[in-house]
Amino acid sequence: MKNAPMMHSPLKNRFYGSFGLTQNFLNIYLNISYMGKKKKNLVIFLIIMLMLIFSLFTNISSQQIPKKINYVADYGINKQNSSIKIMSFNTIVADWISNVIGEVGEVEAIVKGSTDIHTYTFTSLDVQKVASSDIFVKMGVSGLEPNVDDLITSANESSGGKLKVFTLKNSTNDKNFGIKMKYDPLIESINGHFWMSPLNAIKLVKKICNRLSQYYPEHEEEFNNSRDDYLYELDQLMLRINTTYTYFYNETKIIVNHPSFLYLFDLLGIQRIGVIESQQGVEPSAQDIANLVNLIESEDIEIVVTNPQHSDDHVIQIARESEIKISYLTPLLGVYNLETYIDMIDYNCIALYNPIDPPTDPFMNSTMIFLIIFVITIAAAIAVLLYIRFRPKEMDPEII
Missing domain, CATH: 1.20.1280 (Monooxygenase)
Structure with a gap:
């Protein structure tokens, strides 16, 4: 060779x-x-x-793994040649006002989309917008409108004290517009997310109409007509909740990431067994997560609920360890292509019935x-x- x-x-x-x-x-x-x-x-x-x-x-x-894409709307309802400009802190109130004011004015919310209303810090642009508006509408709940009084003070200084301000939440003794907030045992304090009940929305829409009619009596008839049309839609929403959605969820047990949905879940007959974030801005400890995993197993819980305004890292971890599904809901507009309060409530009720599996761990994959x-x-x-x-x-x- x-x-x-x-x-x-x-x-x-x-x-x-x-x-x-x-x-x-x-x-x-x-x-x-x-x-x-x-x-x-x-x-x-x-x-x-x-x-x-x-x-x-x-x-x-x-x-x-692709992140959830949250549609963030520039939530301002602008109309040409409108004579009334109204600002609110969040998109829910802005939507209620828009359904009363109709074509007479324009409404804009300060906090939009997936921004956390608990931790929002207002900017100089926010001050300018509020100062140039005619009315600012407060929700009136501590912790849900951080530094809103400072914002109003700064805006009033810029506008020369011309800004009108009124608060939605009244004393519970007010028979017409009073809202009674609930004590939440999961967070051991009052739960301020009362707008998640359409029953409370009905009261507050009536109050908005009443106050706008006082400010602008020349438009009272228009306000009343728009209000009545919207109240009919809210009544239909409550009918769907009482006759359809409640049928699917009565006595369902869940874990929640944040206590945003107490008022809606009470209407649906859903039992919240545990909460991941029991205090605003406080991360759960490893022991807290272990306790929730054990609770899920002992109570035979199949769903954990979260929302895009808060991190879902712990939600995904718990769902993986417990082999349960996740429902992504929202207490605010401007996400998931939701731009109206009624659509948001309908979406939340339907999303609960269609939970998804947690994303797989990319490291393990x-x-x-x-x-x-x-x-x-x-x-x-x-x-x-x-x-x-x-x-x-x-x-x-x-x-x-």
Whole structure:
């Protein structure tokens, strides 16, 4: 048999170093060079397959779980030639006002979309907008409109004290417009998210109409007509809750990320068994999460509820560990393409019935994929090396 030609010294020194792995790859290269055509094609095919496997792993491992895309509306209801400009702190109040004021004025909310109303800090632009408006409507709940009084004071200084301000929430003794807020045992304090009940919305829409009629008596008839049309829609919403949605959820047990939905869940007959964020801005401890996981198992809970205004990291962790589903609801507008209060309540009731599985852990996915591909690659490489090492020897045709 012919001997393989000796490599030129510089090339040899480049490949033959202190690393045995380099020498092995050189041997593979030399053996492939002197293989028969069929064997050479087989080895080349295996190498190409290994390259494709590595390429596949690179593409998969570089992918990340897409974040939920929350539609954030520029929640301002603007009408040309409108004579009345009204500002509110959140989108819920803005929607109620827009359904009363009709074409007479324009309404804009300060806090929009997935922004957390508990921690919002007003800006100089907010002050300018409020100062240039005719009316500012407060919700009137401590903790849900941070520094709103400072905002009003700054706006009044800029406008020369012309800004009209009124508060939606009245004393519970007010028979017409009074709202009674509920004590929430999960957070051991009063729950201020009273707008999540359409029954309270009906009272507050009436109050908005009453106050606007006092400010602008020349538009009272228009306000009353718009109010009546909207109250009919709210009555229809309550009819859906009482006859349809309640049927699906009565006595359902859930865990919540934030206590935003107490008033709606009470209407639906849903029992909130535990809460992840019991205090605003306070992260749950590892023991808190472990307790919730145990509670989910003991109470046979199948759903954890969260909303886009708060982080869902702990929600996903608990859902994975407990093997339960997640329902994504919202207490505010400007997300999930929701731009009206009625659509939001309908959406929340339907979303509860259609929970989703928590996203898979991207780290675990990448690790498993890497291990599988690594094993396949090593096995293929060993197969190639064994084939080259123990392949049948071919006789030199010149010797024969």
